[in-house]
Amino acid sequence: MYTGGCLCGNVRYGAIEEPIFPHFCSCHMCQRWSGSAVVAWVDFPRASLTFEGNGELTLYRTCETTQRGFCSVCGSGICALDDGSEYISITIGTLDDPNLMVPESQSFPESAPSWLKIESSRIEA
Ligand SMILES: [Zn+2]
Ligand SMILES: [Zn+2]
Known part of the structure; x- marks a missing residue:
């Protein structure tokens, strides 16, 4: 069981099934949305993900x-959903234990600020 939530605790989620595709994304949209240079994502099967919290x-x-x-x-960025997809991308930073997911790739590295250097134990240089 994977669990996580936002900064204030009003949004909580849980998932039973194993996620796929742990990755960094530094596209312009992720930067603006998060206010950060990069966002770490992991994709959970939509059917196994449940949200708690009062709307x-x-x-x-x-x-x-x-x-x-x-x-x-509180404004915490929690998820991204592509229309029709069977997966929901969850921000690794909102997991109760972010150590459970290790990003294996970086999407849109060309959009990252030039000063950003990402090191992950699973990304090949
Ligand atoms: Zn919140
Ligand atoms: Zn992105």
């Missing part, structure tokens, strides 16, 4: 095919 998860459509979810109270 505090707000969805914002960031492009034609994708919505991003954040806590409407």
Whole structure:
């Protein structure tokens, strides 16, 4: 069982099934959305993911095919959902134990700030 939640605790989630594709993304959208130079994501099967909390998860459509979810109270960025996908991307930073996921790749490295150097135990240089 994987669990996580936002900064204030109003949004909590849990998932039973194993996630896939732990990765960094430094696309411009992730940067603006998070306020950070890079976001670490992991994809959980949509069917196995349950959200608790009293409707505090707000969805914002960031492009034609994708919505991003954040806590409407504290602002923590929690998830991204592509329309029709069987997976939901969850921000590794909101997991109760981020050590469980080790990013294995970096998406959109060309969009990252030039000063950013990512080191992960599983990314080949
Ligand atoms: Zn919150
Ligand atoms: Zn991105």
